[in-house]
Amino acid sequence: MSENNEIQTQIADTVQLLRKKLGMRDKTLTASVRKAKRQLPRRIYKQAMVLANSEQMAAHPKLRLVLDTPKLVRASEEVQAHLGGINRADRRMGRFLGMLGGLAFNLLALLALLVVVLWWQGLI
Numbered sequence: 001m002s003e004n005n006e007i008q009t010q011i012a013d014t015v016q017l018l019r020k021k022l023g024m025r026d027k028t029l030t031a032s033v034r035k036a037k038r039q040l041p042r043r044i045y046k047q048a049m050v051l052a053n054s055e056q057m058a059a060h061p062k063l064r065l066v067l068d069t070p071k072l073v074r075a076s077e078e079v080q081a082h083l084g085g086i087n088r089a090d091r092r093m094g095r096f097l098g099m100l101g102g103l104a105f106n107l108l109a110l111l112a113l114l115v116v117v118l119w120w121q122g123l124i
Contacts, residue, residue, distance in 0.1 A: 010076035
């Protein structure tokens, strides 16, 4: 019986990690995972969907008994390990540096185009 309650606890912990690390504000794991699909690797997304598909069955006392508990525990541990390793500050800095790199490339391309046009007009 404690294993079945453990599944519900792990589902709740996974929802909390999705809120904390990825900013998902949905109440259910299914909705949160579907919105976070593009931010998760395929393997982690599949494991999270296995966990999300069992969410409603885990809430029902009789259907909870037919769940494959070891498989769900492994899926939950894998998803939580991935979400626990996410560093929000590093992701933010990566986006900022990517934007800065794109801006620098565009400025260099504009400068090169300006030099080509000036050379073509005979001003250089």
